[in-house]
Amino acid sequence: MSIRGRLPLTLAFSCIPLAAQTLTFSKHIAPLILSHCAACHRPGEAAPFSLLTYSDVRKHGTQIVQVTGQRYMPPWMPEPGHGDFAGSLRLSDQQIGILANWVRQGMPEGDPADLPPAPRFTEGWQLGTPDLIVHMSQVYHLTAIPRDVFRNFVMPVNLKETKYVRAFELRPGNKKVVHHANVIIDRSRLLRRHDGEDGQPGFSGMDVITEVTGEFDPDSHFLFWKPGSPAQQEPGGHALEARSRFGPDRKSASSALGQA
Numbered sequence: 001m002s003i004r005g006r007l008p009l010t011l012a013f014s015c016i017p018l019a020a021q022t023l024t025f026s027k028h029i030a031p032l033i034l035s036h037c038a039a040c041h042r043p044g045e046a047a048p049f050s051l052l053t054y055s056d057v058r059k060h061g062t063q064i065v066q067v068t069g070q071r072y073m074p075p076w077m078p079e080p081g082h083g084d085f086a087g088s089l090r091l092s093d094q095q096i097g098i099l100a101n102w103v104r105q106g107m108p109e110g111d112p113a114d115l116p117p118a119p120r121f122t123e124g125w126q127l128g129t130p131d132l133i134v135h136m137s138q139v140y141h142l143t144a145i146p147r148d149v150f151r152n153f154v155m156p157v158n159l160k161e162t163k164y165v166r167a168f169e170l171r172p173g174n175k176k177v178v179h180h181a182n183v184i185i186d187r188s189r190l191l192r193r194h195d196g197e198d199g200q201p202g203f204s205g206m207d208v209i210t211e212v213t214g215e216f217d218p219d220s221h222f223l224f225w226k227p228g229s230p231a232q233q234e235p236g237g238h239a240l241e242a243r244s245r246f247g248p249d250r251k252s253a254s255s256a257l258g259q260a
């Protein structure tokens with residue numbers, strides 16, 4: 001066959017959309033799941049089950065098609081088309097189609113030799129041991145109630161001189177119950193007065209007043225944390241308060257936050 005004769009055939013083959021090919025876990029699904037899901041779906045993290053191996057993913061196949069199709073997972077709120085964000089977890093329509101087609105094709109495993117390298121997760125502090133670790137002074141015990149709890153914890157920093165914060169990481173003692181946390185600076189010293197006022201560590205409420213004028217000063221907003229947030233390098237300031245929301249939980253739980 002002449003070269004001219006072969007060329008159209010080759011082109012036709014390479015144009016078969018990925019979703020219509022036989023998809024395998026090892027080659028097509030594992031890279032997708034490891035990059036978009038495994039940070040939370042692994043032991044010790046916020047998600048309720050692991051998605052690290054073929055059998056993990058196979059067990060949840062139908063559910064994965066549902067939650068990715070609805071864009072409920074991975075959690076990523078920004079609407080597309082309004083700027084690109086670093087660290088985006090959003091799956092493309094094509095990636096969602098690949099997951100759905102693989103499940104429709106009966107979830108073949110494929111050749112384990114095609115698997116991407118096993119992901120390496122840093123345990124403990126993500127950026128190495130911090131220069132300063134600030135702890136909650138007491139563990140907060142969350143009682144079993146069927147609604148979210150918004151609780152503010154005061155964490156004195158006790159620095160004698162100005163320090164510039166380059167990086168910050170927040171570590172919940174119990175990742176299963178901490179839904180998110182805002183860290184703000186108590187510049188006006190209004191917040192720390194409420195600490196322990198109901199006999200429990202911290203004080204309750206979602207809207208806190210940080211200024212003598214009775215307003216929330218956006219400048220006091222320091223950092224925001226939620227499950228899966230990477231440790232970031234940020235500029236920063238000086239006295240912290242962690243405002244936490246705990247998801248509803250049927251069991252009692254306790255949590256301590258550590259941050260640096």
Ligand code: HEC
Nearest residue numbers: 036037040041046047048060063064067073074075227228
């Ligand atoms: C930022 C952390 C995070 C990432 C990333 C993430 N998940 Fe989840 N996932 C969770 C948490 C937390 C839950 C449990 C709470 C819930 O269901 O909302 C959950 C629940 C689920 C559930 C169960 C939903 C239900 O209705 O019970 C499925 C299925 C799931 N995730 C699949 C995925 C898949 C597939 C990906 C990647 C494409 C992914 N998740 C990425 C945190 C994450």
